[in-house]
Amino acid sequence: EVQLVESGGDLVQPGGSLRLSCAASGFTFSSYNMNWVRQAPGKGLEWLSYITSSGSTRYYADSVKGRFTISRDNDKNSLCLQMNSLRAEDTAMYYCARGDLWFGELFWGRGTLVTVSS
């Protein structure tokens, strides 16, 4: 069974850092491109970042570029999102998604909640 389980969400102060993880199982993780997408409370979806299966190519939304870093460990079947200089507007549910959002089989995790507040 394909599973994506996000973790690492927490309450953090503005300016702080947090590292999210997405544990993958039930499929060959190293064969898939991956994404992070977030959703602020009561708001819409926002794509954040994309990484290719090898990790060689990464893209970011303007809102997080320079603050967030996507990475993956294909040996540990894990996707990560390092989030620095957090702001109140980064408060959201963070989802990881397997595959390309525009084509092919797509699978989502259930999300992990990040709250940025003093």
Added chain:
Amino acid sequence: DVVMTQSPLSLPVTLGQAASISCRSSQSLVYSDGNTYLNWFQQRPGQSPRRLIYKVSNRDSGVPERFSGSGSGTDFTLKITRVEAEDVGVYYCMQATHWPLTFGGGTKVEIK
């Protein structure tokens, strides 16, 4: 960045009636390979998103035939021919022609 504008924001629909959601992009979504990477997602209450339509009009596996997508260039439409109770949720268009990827603001479909 490409701005995706959806309308309406809210769409009350009678069960069994049709529904239509519009999505406009701030620039053409035709990619250099000739494809148009416009997608539609559904998010039911309390659930993770789910893609319904990719490349304008292609239904994902398991998506009921009552969902259809159409459009070209900068104007796109998602139609539900006969709305069922399970269709309640928020629908988002998303473009993947240009980086960064961008979503529309969402359209909330509810039953009258």
